[in-house]
Amino acid sequence: DTAVSQTPKYLVTQMGNDKSIKCEQNLGHDTMYWYKQDSKKFLKIMFSYNNKELIINETVPNRFSPKSPDKAHLNLHINSLELGDSAVYFCASSRDSGTGELFFGEGSRLTVL
Amino acid sequence: QKEVEQDPGPLSVPEGAIVSLNCTYSNSAFQYFMWYRQYSRKGPELLMYTYSSGNKEDGRFTAQVDKSSKYISLFIRDSQPSDSATYLCAPRTGRRALTFGSGTRLQVQP
Numbered sequence: 001d002t003a004v005s006q007t008p009k010y011l012v013t014q015m016g017n018d019k020s021i022k023c024e025q026n027l028g029h030d031t032m033y034w035y036k037q038d039s040k041k042f043l044k045i046m047f048s049y050n051n052k053e054l055i056i057n058e059t060v061p062n063r064f065s066p067k068s069p070d071k072a073h074l075n076l077h078i079n080s081l082e083l084g085d086s087a088v089y090f091c092a093s094s095r096d097s098g099t100g101e102l103f104f105g106e107g108s109r110l111t112v113l
Numbered sequence: 114q115k116e117v118e119q120d121p122g123p124l125s126v127p128e129g130a131i132v133s134l135n136c137t138y139s140n141s142a143f144q145y146f147m148w149y150r151q152y153s154r155k156g157p158e159l160l161m162y163t164y165s166s167g168n169k170e171d172g173r174f175t176a177q178v179d180k181s182s183k184y185i186s187l188f189i190r191d192s193q194p195s196d197s198a199t200y201l202c203a204p205r206t207g208r209r210a211l212t213f214g215s216g217t218r219l220q221v222q223p
Contacts, residue, residue: 104156
C-alpha cells in the first residue's frame, strides 16, 4: 500500500495551460511538502503545510498555488505554465514539521512544450 | 555560494570498493545532517542521519560530520550494484525545511 502517492506520474502540456498535481499520504503525518527537482537534480522546497496550515512558502511564482483540503492531501495547481516549469515535482510528508525524516512520493514529471 | 555543495559525479567504482561521498555547507546553524538515497525515477528515501559532529554507523554505511570544517561524508563499505543511485546530503537546523545538495550519482560496476 503506497505511503505517499502522487497523480499524475507524467504530464505533458502546452505553454499557457493550467494543470494540477494531487498528493495523498496514508501515514497519518501532520506535515506535507512540495519539492521541485530540476534537470540538474537540485531538489528545492516550494511549500509546506502542517495540519492544513501553510508554514513554508518559498520564493515561488504566484502561478503556483498549493491547497490542502485535509492533512492527508496536498495539491498543487499551476497556472499559465511556462517552459521553465518543466521539472519533476515531489510530494513528501513527515510526522511533524520538526523532523527531517521525509517520506517522498515517486514524483510527477511535468513537461511543458 | 550555495548553502550545500556536492560533486555531481558520476562516481564509478567496482563492486566491493569503499565509496566516499562528500558535502560541504556554509550555514553554521545546521545541526542535523541527513543522507537521502534516490534511485532513478524514484523519490528520495532517508538513508541515515547524524546530529552535530561525529560518526554514525549503520551496517555498511557510515556518516561522518566535521562541523569545524563544515564537511559531511558518507562512506559505503563493500559497495554493491544495488547501491547505484544518487546520494543527497541534506543538513538542517531544527526549524527550517531540509536544504538538499544537488546529489552525487554513484555507479557500482559488477
